[in-house]
Amino acid sequence: MDAAYQRIADDIARLINSGHIAAGSQLPSVRELAAQRGVSATTAVSALRVLEQRQLAEARPRLGYFARRAPAPMAEPQFRPPQSHSRAVRISDVITQMFPGEAPSPPRAAPLGAALPDPELLPIQALQKATARLARTRPQLLSGYGPLDGSLRLRRWLVAHYLRCETVLDPSELLITNGGMEALELALGAVCQSGDSVAVESPCYFGFLQVLETLKLKACEVRTHPRSGLSVEALAEVLQAPGGERIKACLLCPTVSNPLGATLPDADKQALVALCQRYGVALVEDDLYGDLHYAAQRPRPLRHFDARAEVIVCGSFSKTLAPGARVGYIAAGHHVERVRALKFATSVSTAPLLQAALAEVLEGAVYVRHMRRLRQACQDQVEQVMGCITEHFPPETRVVQPSGGFLLWLQLPAGSNSLEIYRAAISEGLEFAPGALFSASGQGFADSLRLNCGHRITPAMQAAVARLGALCRQHLAQSQSASHSP
Amino acid sequence: MDAAYQRIADDIARLINSGHIAAGSQLPSVRELAAQRGVSATTAVSALRVLEQRQLAEARPRLGYFARRAPAPMAEPQFRPPQSHSRAVRISDVITQMFPGEAPSPPRAAPLGAALPDPELLPIQALQKATARLARTRPQLLSGYGPLDGSLRLRRWLVAHYLRCETVLDPSELLITNGGMEALELALGAVCQSGDSVAVESPCYFGFLQVLETLKLKACEVRTHPRSGLSVEALAEVLQAPGGERIKACLLCPTVSNPLGATLPDADKQALVALCQRYGVALVEDDLYGDLHYAAQRPRPLRHFDARAEVIVCGSFSKTLAPGARVGYIAAGHHVERVRALKFATSVSTAPLLQAALAEVLEGAVYVRHMRRLRQACQDQVEQVMGCITEHFPPETRVVQPSGGFLLWLQLPAGSNSLEIYRAAISEGLEFAPGALFSASGQGFADSLRLNCGHRITPAMQAAVARLGALCRQHLAQSQSASHSP
Numbered sequence: 001m002d003a004a005y006q007r008i009a010d011d012i013a014r015l016i017n018s019g020h021i022a023a024g025s026q027l028p029s030v031r032e033l034a035a036q037r038g039v040s041a042t043t044a045v046s047a048l049r050v051l052e053q054r055q056l057a058e059a060r061p062r063l064g065y066f067a068r069r070a071p072a073p074m075a076e077p078q079f080r081p082p083q084s085h086s087r088a089v090r091i092s093d094v095i096t097q098m099f100p101g102e103a104p105s106p107p108r109a110a111p112l113g114a115a116l117p118d119p120e121l122l123p124i125q126a127l128q129k130a131t132a133r134l135a136r137t138r139p140q141l142l143s144g145y146g147p148l149d150g151s152l153r154l155r156r157w158l159v160a161h162y163l164r165c166e167t168v169l170d171p172s173e174l175l176i177t178n179g180g181m182e183a184l185e186l187a188l189g190a191v192c193q194s195g196d197s198v199a200v201e202s203p204c205y206f207g208f209l210q211v212l213e214t215l216k217l218k219a220c221e222v223r224t225h226p227r228s229g230l231s232v233e234a235l236a237e238v239l240q241a242p243g244g245e246r247i248k249a250c251l252l253c254p255t256v257s258n259p260l261g262a263t264l265p266d267a268d269k270q271a272l273v274a275l276c277q278r279y280g281v282a283l284v285e286d287d288l289y290g291d292l293h294y295a296a297q298r299p300r301p302l303r304h305f306d307a308r309a310e311v312i313v314c315g316s317f318s319k320t321l322a323p324g325a326r327v328g329y330i331a332a333g334h335h336v337e338r339v340r341a342l343k344f345a346t347s348v349s350t351a352p353l354l355q356a357a358l359a360e361v362l363e364g365a366v367y368v369r370h371m372r373r374l375r376q377a378c379q380d381q382v383e384q385v386m387g388c389i390t391e392h393f394p395p396e397t398r399v400v401q402p403s404g405g406f407l408l409w410l411q412l413p414a415g416s417n418s419l420e421i422y423r424a425a426i427s428e429g430l431e432f433a434p435g436a437l438f439s440a441s442g443q444g445f446a447d448s449l450r451l452n453c454g455h456r457i458t459p460a461m462q463a464a465v466a467r468l469g470a471l472c473r474q475h476l477a478q479s480q481s482a483s484h485s486p
Numbered sequence: 487m488d489a490a491y492q493r494i495a496d497d498i499a500r501l502i503n504s505g506h507i508a509a510g511s512q513l514p515s516v517r518e519l520a521a522q523r524g525v526s527a528t529t530a531v532s533a534l535r536v537l538e539q540r541q542l543a544e545a546r547p548r549l550g551y552f553a554r555r556a557p558a559p560m561a562e563p564q565f566r567p568p569q570s571h572s573r574a575v576r577i578s579d580v581i582t583q584m585f586p587g588e589a590p591s592p593p594r595a596a597p598l599g600a601a602l603p604d605p606e607l608l609p610i611q612a613l614q615k616a617t618a619r620l621a622r623t624r625p626q627l628l629s630g631y632g633p634l635d636g637s638l639r640l641r642r643w644l645v646a647h648y649l650r651c652e653t654v655l656d657p658s659e660l661l662i663t664n665g666g667m668e669a670l671e672l673a674l675g676a677v678c679q680s681g682d683s684v685a686v687e688s689p690c691y692f693g694f695l696q697v698l699e700t701l702k703l704k705a706c707e708v709r710t711h712p713r714s715g716l717s718v719e720a721l722a723e724v725l726q727a728p729g730g731e732r733i734k735a736c737l738l739c740p741t742v743s744n745p746l747g748a749t750l751p752d753a754d755k756q757a758l759v760a761l762c763q764r765y766g767v768a769l770v771e772d773d774l775y776g777d778l779h780y781a782a783q784r785p786r787p788l789r790h791f792d793a794r795a796e797v798i799v800c801g802s803f804s805k806t807l808a809p810g811a812r813v814g815y816i817a818a819g820h821h822v823e824r825v826r827a828l829k830f831a832t833s834v835s836t837a838p839l840l841q842a843a844l845a846e847v848l849e850g851a852v853y854v855r856h857m858r859r860l861r862q863a864c865q866d867q868v869e870q871v872m873g874c875i876t877e878h879f880p881p882e883t884r885v886v887q888p889s890g891g892f893l894l895w896l897q898l899p900a901g902s903n904s905l906e907i908y909r910a911a912i913s914e915g916l917e918f919a920p921g922a923l924f925s926a927s928g929q930g931f932a933d934s935l936r937l938n939c940g941h942r943i944t945p946a947m948q949a950a951v952a953r954l955g956a957l958c959r960q961h962l963a964q965s966q967s968a969s970h971s972p
Contacts, residue, residue, distance in 0.1 A: 119629035144809055145600075178668075324627055351812040
């Protein structure tokens with residue numbers, strides 16, 4: 001996946017995007033490129049084809065390849081301020097309709113729905129080898145529950161990992177969980193009682209809303225900026241409002257959020273921790289996508305700004321290593337005793353074999369290289385999907401510029417209803433996450449949608465995005481003509 | 487583990503226990519035994535030593551082996567009727583003290599605490615092979631979430647398995663869970679609201695109580711017979727009491743219960759299903775130990791007697807195949823949509839690799855043979871521990887005769903406090919489950935305790951049971967002298 005032709009394509013793409021190669025100018029011929037880079041003609045052709053796929057080059061018959069104009073940056077979405085009071089969450093019915101228990105029918109045209117990376121981008125081979133070897137040689141990993149808190153080796157790796165972004169965790173506050181969702185449920189279960197209100201971002205990852213619904217917690221949706229995330233000012237207003245309601249906890253994704261890909265600036269992280277401590281609001285930090293921030297050095301998590309270890313950090317290896325391992329973690333700080341009791345009552349322990357196999361892959365040199373490549377691939381893929389959107393979606397479509405990860409949030413022009421578009425799209429096997437999933441009422445963000453860009457951009461993927469754009473344009477034309485008819 | 491010497495020992499043990507070989511009479515000599523059974527002298531010696539270990543034979547120097555008096559059957563425990571009203575559950579603090587997150591210290595003298603079978607009794611090698619092979623050859627089992635409901639192959643195996651005890655499940659009502667505990671939490675989460683009352687057996691498996699505490703449900707503890715399980719009559723009284731409280735669900739282990747090993751007779755199962763349907767009480771059946779019933783044909787589950795598929799059946803492979811796989815299941819009947827939504831919000835899906843590996847082992851011929859041996863081993867081990875108890879525990883100790891499984895419930899003479907004995911015992915690395923864990927208040931069954939007999943009876947195990955008996959006698963003498971002192 002890191003073949004020579006891709007490295008060559010990446011280099012040329014950077015020159016085009018930075019303006020060093022002007023739009024419309026001719027690119028090196030196959031023979032020139034092969035000579036310049038010391039590769040075969042086949043490799044040079046492949047590199048040029050990749051650029052064409054990414055819409056950064058076009059082939060003109062008998063003339064060769066030419067650089068294309070980099071698409072104009074698209075406008076950012078504009079959010080209406082959410083309701084300022086908490087409300088019960090009713091989202092699970094909408095969600096289960098979209099994620100049926102069995103495989104979808106008709107078959108999926110492209111993996112644009114669930115937030116998952118391409119298996120080809122993950123070090124699955126290394127994990128297969130480690131798992132097979134451990135399964136053969138360590139029977140106790142299958143015959144016993146293992147330590148209730150989870151593999152000490154894996155917990156120690158997490159401690160070392162967070163130290164790299166200047167955050168001190170203790171192995172004794174860490175528990176390994178069945179994926180990141182269990183971690184979130186344990187965190188909220190430990191700090192909230194049924195009926196309590198929890199502040200969340202708006203739009204809010206529907207998985208958060210599901211956990212709130214399961215635990216019968218109310219959601220207080222707080223204004224969020226498409227790039228800088230939750231508005232700490234808006235949260236402060238809610239907390240300071242005289243006679244305002246009591247917020248028990250704040251659940252958010254401060255570094256690379258879902259769906260926006262937004263990251264709170266350090267100053268806001270610091271202010272948020274201070275604000276929550278002042279008002280006795282528990283902070284639950286979902287750090288699921290933190291390692292996928294595009295910067296060379298990932299931003300520090302909220303917990304870094306919290307000297308008292310009150311922030312509960314949750315995460316998992318589903319987005320960076322292996323969704324199928326179903327392994328997540330929780331750094332519960334002061335709440336560890338309560339979280340441990342809940343975990344023991346919920347699922348006893350997490351499968352020891354998969355924990356051990358993950359630890360082995362994480363400790364290896366493969367993992368560091370893998371993460372560097374994965375981050376770059378995510379950024380490239382998001383850019384490529386943006387290119388397709390510019391070309392195929394209705395003009396005036398607005399798009400978020402994510403700070404990391406592989407999710408892309410779009411706002412369609414006024415009058416669009418993404419749930420209606422979804423119904424038309426899914427009958428063709430085209431899936432995405434409609435905006436309605438990202439509000440507590442299941443009614444908000446009707447004009448928006450989330451696309452998963454975790455997968456390699458193939459011609460089938462480009463065709464799927466193009467077709468989706470056509471459906472959006474068609475829907476918009478219908479709804480405009482309907483609103484103009486007498 | 488099914489060696490010739492053990493078969494010979496089993497045959498002689500049956501003759502002693504049935505009285506065909508009188509206590510005190512001489513057993514065949516090594517030479518005679520070897521000739522009779524056509525085995526080597528070494529094998530014959532091993533068989534006689536096993537009988538000695540089981541306290542069914544004693545060696546007299548220069549004379550040979552003699553049959554010992556079979557221990558008089560011990561009296562059954564007597565239970566005080568539990569409180570007839572529901573109460574909040576407060577048990578997690580007691581439990582987390584006893585199950586620390588890390589390995590115990592001092593090291594465990596014998597595995598008498600947690601309810602687990604000996605790894606040597608499980609087909610772990612077959613599971614290792616299947617897991618290693620699937621890990622190598624099926625990358626998608628690690629790279630993807632798999633079907634949300636779980637492996638269809640595993641669900642189909644469960645359908646076929648339940649058909650063998652005349653119970654019809656449908657693959658579409660089955661979900662694979664992270665162990666049996668998650669299944670129980672999903673079941674109660676689907677049919678109850680926080681604050682509802684749930685009828686349970688008394689004594690009640692502490693895992694049930696933990697789930698009730700987590701979901702903030704109240705426990706209504708119902709009188710239970712040490713052999714025939716939950717008193718359907720007592721439950722009827724609670725439901726019929728004029729102005730009595732509303733019971734929302736009944737959670738029980740109708741076939742081989744934990745801790746008693748009791749099994750509801752068929753007529754009681756039928757009556758229980760009818761009673762719950764009449765009063766609109768949801769039934770949650772934990773079938774975790776059902777396959778470990780000692781009878782050649784396991785009794786039919788509650789669901790068999792329920793034509794309307796209202797009984798929710800939960801179970802797991804932790805007690806019969808591999809605790810470390812952390813795989814359980816739920817047959818949710820009419821409640822499947824609600825359960826699916828909860829599962830998706832709790833942990834998305836269960837690790838696909840381990841599901842596939844279990845399915846492979848379960849489908850093989852190995853599994854049927856394994857279960858036959860496991861049942862026999864459990865029965866033998868329970869009998870041997872009973873022998874040790876007769877010899878070393880205070881006279882007047884009462885013991886349950888379980889119908890299956892590997893758990894043994896003892897009632898110590900009046901004045902005993904098993905929680906105090908626990909504190910003395912654990913400092914020597916001797917663990918067991920004190921009776922206090924089995925009541926909603928954490929206060930009941932102070933005179934009782936549960937021993938795990940899932941492990942092979944070694945000299946170390948016998949010594950541990952003997953030492954525990956000595957601690958019980960010592961504690962009793964102290965408490966009696968304290969109560970008689972002025």
